[in-house]
Amino acid sequence: QVQLVESGGGLVHTGGSLRLSCVTSGRTFYSYALGWFRQAPGKDRAFVAAINYGGDSTYYADSVKGRFAISRDNAKNTVYLQMNSLKPEDTAVYYCAAHWGTPQNMGVTNQGHYWGQGTQVTVSS
Secondary structure, X not given: OEEXXXXXXXXXXXXXXXXXXXXXXXXXXXXXXXXXXXXXXXXXXXXXXXXXXXXXXXXXXXXXXXXXXXXEEHHHXXXXXXXXXXXXXXXXXXXEEEEOOOHHHHHHHOOOOEEXXXXXXXXXX
16 A cells, blocks of 8 residues: 655645645555546546656656656655646646556556645646
């Protein structure tokens, strides 16, 4: 079992930045990918970004390319999501997830194998 705990959400104005963090614990394996998903009110959960264990492979949703950056620090068992140029449409609950496949698997299937409880991000106009 893998536990994931997100932090860093909050309220920010349009154009602002936030950095989300997700600390993993429990049964960890070197080969899993970590990623972020989000769910806005009344909408389905959507993939945002993912990264492999080595940090040399990433995958992003088109809607966040060029604005968001995912990274991970394996020594700290932590994955980050740097969010810049935020827009009101980025408002959602953001979830961290672990996946036994590749970052592309996470994005294409919109699936994770383990999930955090989420952190709210609100972007005001």
